[in-house]
Amino acid sequence: MAAKITKPESAKKNVKNSDDKSVRKTVKKIEKKTDNAKSAAPRKTKSYSGAAAAGKTLVIVESPSKAKTLGKILGPGYVIRASVGHIRDLPRSRMAIDIEHNFEPEYILVKGKANIKNELTALSQSAKNVLLASDPDREGEAIAWHLAELLNVSLDKACRVRFYEITERAVREAVKNPTVIDLRKVDAQQARRILDRLVGYTLSPLLWQKIRYGLSAGRVQSVALDLICVREKEITEFKPEEYWSVTIAAKAGTRAYDLKVDKLDGKNLWKNSQPLMIKDEAMADTLLHEVKSNVIKVSEFRLKESQRKPQPPFKTSSMQQEAARRLGLSPRRTMRIAQDLYEGVDLPGRGHTGMITYMRTDSLRLADEALSACRGYIDSRFDKRYLPAKPNFYAAAGLSQDAHEAIRPTDVTLTPELMKNTLSPEQFKLYDLIWRRFVASQMASAVVANSTLLAEAGRVGMRQLGESLIFEGYGAVWPLDLKGERLEKADEGETLTFTSGNKEQKFTRPPARYSEATLIKTLEEDGVGRPSTYATIVDTLYDRGYVEKNEEKRLAPTSLGMTVDGFLKKYFDSESVAAIVDTGFTAQMEKELDEIEENKRKWLDVVSAFWNVLSPTVEHAKSAERIPLPAPEPIGEPCPDCGEPLVKKRGRFGEFIACTGYPSCKYTRAILETVGVKCPKCGSKEGGEIVKRRSKKGRTFYGCSRYPDCDYVSWNRPTDEKCPNCGAALQIKGKTLFCPECGHKTREETSDAL
Numbered sequence: 134m135a136a137k138i139t140k141p142e143s144a145k146k147n148v149k150n151s152d153d154k155s156v157r158k159t160v161k162k163i164e165k166k167t168d169n170a171k172s173a174a175p176r177k178t179k180s181y182s183g184a185a186a187a188g189k190t191l192v193i194v195e196s197p198s199k200a201k202t203l204g205k206i207l208g209p210g211y212v213i214r215a216s217v218g219h220i221r222d223l224p225r226s227r228m229a230i231d232i233e234h235n236f237e238p239e240y241i242l243v244k245g246k247a248n249i250k251n252e253l254t255a256l257s258q259s260a261k262n263v264l265l266a267s268d269p270d271r272e273g274e275a276i277a278w279h280l281a282e283l284l285n286v287s288l289d290k291a292c293r294v295r296f297y298e299i300t301e302r303a304v305r306e307a308v309k310n311p312t313v314i315d316l317r318k319v320d321a322q323q324a325r326r327i328l329d330r331l332v333g334y335t336l337s338p339l340l341w342q343k344i345r346y347g348l349s350a351g352r353v354q355s356v357a358l359d360l361i362c363v364r365e366k367e368i369t370e371f372k373p374e375e376y377w378s379v380t381i382a383a384k385a386g387t388r389a390y391d392l393k394v395d396k397l398d399g400k401n402l403w404k405n406s407q408p409l410m411i412k413d414e415a416m417a418d419t420l421l422h423e424v425k426s427n428v429i430k431v432s433e434f435r436l437k438e439s440q441r442k443p444q445p446p447f448k449t450s451s452m453q454q455e456a457a458r459r460l461g462l463s464p465r466r467t468m469r470i471a472q473d474l475y476e477g478v479d480l481p482g483r484g485h486t487g488m489i490t491y492m493r494t495d496s497l498r499l500a501d502e503a504l505s506a507c508r509g510y511i512d513s514r515f516d517k518r519y520l521p522a523k524p525n526f527y528a529a530a531g532l533s534q535d536a537h538e539a540i541r542p543t544d545v546t547l548t549p550e551l552m553k554n555t556l557s558p559e560q561f562k563l564y565d566l567i568w569r570r571f572v573a574s575q576m577a578s579a580v581v582a583n584s585t586l587l588a589e590a591g592r593v594g595m596r597q598l599g600e601s602l603i604f605e606g607y608g609a610v611w612p613l614d615l616k617g618e619r620l621e622k623a624d625e626g627e628t629l630t631f632t633s634g635n636k637e638q639k640f641t642r643p644p645a646r647y648s649e650a651t652l653i654k655t656l657e658e659d660g661v662g663r664p665s666t667y668a669t670i671v672d673t674l675y676d677r678g679y680v681e682k683n684e685e686k687r688l689a690p691t692s693l694g695m696t697v698d699g700f701l702k703k704y705f706d707s708e709s710v711a712a713i714v715d716t717g718f719t720a721q722m723e724k725e726l727d728e729i730e731e732n733k734r735k736w737l738d739v740v741s742a743f744w745n746v747l748s749p750t751v752e753h754a755k756s757a758e759r760i761p762l763p764a765p766e767p768i769g770e771p772c773p774d775c776g777e778p779l780v781k782k783r784g785r786f787g788e789f790i791a792c793t794g795y796p797s798c799k800y801t802r803a804i805l806e807t808v809g810v811k812c813p814k815c816g817s818k819e820g821g822e823i824v825k826r827r828s829k830k831g832r833t834f835y836g837c838s839r840y841p842d843c844d845y846v847s848w849n850r851p852t853d854e855k856c857p858n859c860g861a862a863l864q865i866k867g868k869t870l871f872c873p874e875c876g877h878k879t880r881e882e883t884s885d886a887l
Contacts, residue, residue, distance in 0.1 A: 181252045183259030186212045191260035192294070192308070193253060193280055195267050199299065202477045202485045203266070206304045212260065214253060216267065220246050221279040223326065228334040236327055236740050240279065250283060257284040264311055269295035269537065270493050271325075271730070272665055274318035281314060288314055298543045299477045299487025321729040324736040328352060328722065328743055332713060335751050336701070344696060344760050349677055352719065353662045355701055357670050358679050359714040360655060361647055362690045362698040371643035376409045377417040378637045381595055383429050383588075383629035388621040390586065390629065392429075394420050396594030407641070417636040420593055427591035429629040434622060435585040440578040443607040445497045445527035446539035446571045449664035450657045452492070455570070457650035460562050464649055464668040468492065470563045471540070478555060480547075487543050488552070488560075489567055493664045494537040497527035499574075503541055507575045510545045519606065521577050541571040573611035580604040581613075584620040588629060646687035660720030684825060684833045684850075692763045704754040711743075711750040765793075774800045803827065805838060810853055812837040813862040814845040823851050847873070 192213045194200050200213040207213065221240040223229045229239040242250060257263050265280050267273035277293055286292050291311040296304055329352050336350035379394040394411070395403050397420065402410040411417055447455070449468075456467040471492035480486045499507075504524045511520045527539075542564070549565035556564055584599035599620020605613070623629070647655065653667045662670060671688065674680040679694030690698065698714070705713040712718035722743065728734040765780035768790060772779055777794035781804070792800040805824040812821035814837065821839040828834060835850055837843035849864040849871075856863055856872035863870045863877075871878045 181255035183255040183257070186256040186260035188261055190262040190264060190308075191253075191256050192264045192266050195273065195276060196472075196476060199476045202299055202487070203304060205485050206299075206301050207308065211308075212256060214256065215249075216253070216276060216280060217246070217249060219243055219276055219279065220250060220253075220283065223330060228330060230327055230330055230334075232744065235737055236744070238323065238327060238330075253280070254284060257286070263292055264294050264308065265292050265314070266294045266296060266307075268493070269297055269491055270665060271318045271322040271663075274315050275322040275326075277314050278316070278319045288316070296491075297538060298490045299475060300543045301486075303487075303543075317730045317732050320736040321726050324729055324739055325726055327736075327740050328726075331740075331744060331747060335747065336705075336713070339751060339754055340697060340700070342755070342759070343700060343757055345693075345762060348693075348697060350697070350701060350713070351673065352713065352722070353656075353666060353670060354673050354677075355698075355705070355714045356659075356661050356716055356719045357652060357656060358674055358690070358694055358698050359702060360652065360716075361674075361680055361688050362695055362702075364644060364646060365690050365695070368643040368646065373640040373642070374409065375413065376407060376639055376641065377411040377414060378408055378639055379411060379417050379420050380635045380637075381424055381429070381590075382632040382634070384632055385623060385627060385629050388623070389632075390588075390597055390621075390623070392586070392588055392595035392597050394424070394593055395596050398592050399594070407639075409641070414636070414638065421634045421636060423593045424590040424595075424634060425631060427593075429588050429590045429595075429631055431586065431623045431625055431627040431629065432589050432594075433585070433587040433625055435587075436622070437583050437585075438603060439581055439583055441581055441606070441613065442578045443525065443573045443576055443611070444570065446499060446541050446574045447567055448495050448497060448529065448539055449493055450495070450653055450667055452540055452567065453667060454650040454654055455566060456563060457648065459566065462559075462563070463671075464653060465672055466559075467563065468668045470559050471567075474556075474560055474564055474567075478560075480555060488547070488556075488564055489543060490538050490541050492540055494540060495529055495664050496537045497529045497539045498537070499524075499541060500538055503538070503545075504575065507545050507572060511572065511576055515576075515609065518604065519577050519609065521575070525575055527574070539571075540567055542568045545572065569610045573607040576607035576610070577604075579606035579608045579613055581615070583617075584622075586620060586623055590631075646683070646685075646689055648687055652688060659716040660723055661716055663723070696760060696762060700757070700760055704757065705750060709750050711747040713747075765791075772798060772800050774798055807838065808835070808850060810851050812839070812843060812845050813851055815839060815843040819843065821845070849873075 189209075190211045192203060192207070192211055194203060194213065194215050195218055197215040197217065200215045204211070204213045220243055222243050223238060224241050229241075231237040231239065263284060263286050265277035265286070267276040267280070273295075274293075278288075280286070281288060281292065291313055293314045294307045294311045296307055332352045332355075333349060336355075337348065340348035340350055381392045381394065383390050383392060393408070395401065395408065400410075402408050404410065411420065445451075452471065453464040453467050456462040457464065460467075462470070471489065474488040475490070475492050477485045477487040508520060508524060545568070547568075549561065549568050552564060553561055580603040582599075582601045582603050584601070586597045586599070588595045597620060598617055600615055600617025601619040602608070602613070602615065645651075649671050652671065653662075656662045656667070656670070671680070674688075674694070675682075677694075678691055679697060680688050680690055683689050701714050705711055705715075707715045707717070709715075722739075725734060725739045729736050729739060765782050768779050768781060770779045771777065772792040772794060775792060775794050775798040777792050777798060779790050779800075780793055781788050782791045788804050790802045790804060792798040794800075803826060805826070807822050807824050810823045811817065812819075812823055815821040819839060819842075821837040821843050823835050823845075824838045826834055826836050832848075835847045837845040847864060849866045852863050852865055852870065854863045854870065855861070856875060856877050858877045859872060859875045861872050861874040864873055865871075869878055
């Protein structure tokens with residue numbers, strides 16, 4: 134029988150005599166806990182029967198939706214159940230690594246998984262065979278190992294199956310040929326988990342002591358934050374440099390040319406694709422005068438054919454980057470959609486079918502049968518020029534988990550056109566991207582003609598570049614992204630007639646902030662992180678309040694992020710033996726984890742060596758003085774609710790106005806930033822202006838300053854320009870002006886390059 138628990142008498146008295154809200158709230162919490170304890174009785178443990186698996190093969194996967202798919206493929210001789218991810222893990226409440234005893238991890242049953250564990254135990258005891266079919270990567274291998282430990286499945290037994298695609302052929306083939314659990318992969322994953330725990334559970338308390346409670350640091354997270362903060366510092370310290378662009382319009386008969394001045398007295402005026410040596414307007418005028426005063430003669434016309442080879446099929450990082458660039462999807466959203474495509478959809482006449490291969494991979498390898506099928510498809514749809522004599526092969530840089538394939542469609546004949554009415558709009562867009570990239574990777578190179586026109590006028594040299602397509606090759610299915618325009622041929626020694634000259638003042642620009650996609654690309658190039666971690670890195674920075682996304686969807690550090698990075702950089706950068714924020718140090722750790730999987734190193738040696746440099750560095754950092762956070766900026770207004778001063782604060786989704794009387798007063802409001810455009814709906818009559826707002830999910834949108842009197846909203850920034858076709862207000866998305874009414878588009882000029 135449960136012990137009888139009564140409410141504390143002191144609490145009863147305090148609640149009667151005190152008017153303090155916080156005291157009353159505390160007492161209510163105490164009462165709720167004691168009431169719960171009072172009514173608590175021993176829970177009845179649900180009993181599970183293993184009869185369902187008697188004489189059958191039990192297959193355990195991670196995902197319930199994958200379990201349904203496999204059940205349809207494998208039939209009545211199999212019982213399919215899902216572990217729903219990890220079934221054991223380190224507890225969250227403490228480090229749970231026994232440093233004194235060979236860094237032994239303390240694994241516990243994940244909260245809420247008792248029923249799953251009990252059911253799997255009962256089924257495994259009566260099943261004739263148990264197959265562990267968690268995802269085919271390091272994380273999945275560790276899940277299989279934990280399941281084997283819990284269910285008493287011998288590690289010497291061939292119990293592990295790996296599905297690289299969810300199709301009937303692949304699934305049945307894998308089930309027929311199980312292997313043993315790869316303990317090298319398990320060791321590599323366990324080493325990563327322990328390293329991350331050592332960093333997180335030693336650095337995070339340090340940040341609580343020195344900056345603010347509730348902060349965190351992570352092994353890869355801290356490198357990503359530092360990259361963003363370093364870029365922000367470069368932008369802040371950047372000093373614009375004036376330069377001038379000089380362009381000459383000339384013609385020869387019906388042929389027109391736009392020549393950019395690039396030389397004076399034989400010396401190059403261009404640097405980093407910009408005319409940086411044309412320093413001021415006086416020099417620009419001198420160049421224009423020289424051209425006007427002399428005959429323009431063609432000194433050379435070069436035409437060179439070049440091949441553009443197709444890009445490899447997708448791996449995780451390149452899929453995330455292209456999905457962000459072409460579809461506007463975040464890495465996390467991309468992975469969610471890819472997971473759905475991997476697990477499959479119901480196809481008429483085929484049943485439940487996986488649409489793509491496993492989506493967490495850094496391999497560019499393609500299976501022989503996939504290559505044959507793709508080449509057969511190309512041969513049947515295009516003429517022979519589009520099919521290379523031999524398959525195109527691609528190699529990933531560094532170590533990749535080559536048992537995997539690249540990301541590809543499971544059946545190339547399931548074209549996007551055939552799947553459009555079966556897939557959701559987002560699934561269709563991503564599948565279309567994956568399918569096209571795969572097919573393009575096995576097509577012939579495109580052939581491009583690059584032309585260069587060089588001309589002279591007195592002391593001034595000019596040139597114009599051109600680009601034209603000779604043979605589209607893989608461009609038939611994947612964008613070639615040609616940036617140049619066709620350049621009409623000119624003859625050497627030919628005279629061109631001066632039409633006009635133009636000079637334009639410009640200033641150099643600071644480096645661009647990272648987007649989610651470019652940050653992932655940089656981390657990958659630096660050897661930091663792995664396919665399974667890319668999608669969560671930025672989300673963690675958002676959740677901690679270290680980074681926010683601006684209206685251009687670029688990553689900017691908050692003042693808190695800069696403070697945390699500054700502290701970590703002082704004690705854990707390249708000068709430190711435990712350089713947590715140094716990309717080289719972290720990349721070396723990734724390399725050592727790979728070497729564990731390759732059986733070149735022992736996981737305990739890697740972890741011990743890391744701790745031996747981390748521990749003394751943390752001890753040294755404990756002597757640092759506490760760092761005050763920047764005080765919120767007053768806005769000079771009293772709170773309309775309580776009269777206390779209002780200040781600017783920064784949260785996960787940017788700046789907002791808040792009352793200094795918090796938590797007694799919870800008044801907040803958004804900071805409305807105008808964009809200098811009248812509201813297309815009410816601006817001419819009521820004077821409404823367009824202001825930037827943020828949704829609850831942090832996404833920027835544009836609305837009228839007179840809301841709720843005017844309900845105009847748009848995800849894209851409106852402009853004052855009118856559509857030449859229908860007169861509606863044009864909007865801007867990325868670098869393109871478009872009309873939301875009729876679809877008219879105008880691309881802005883984006884480059885000064887020759």
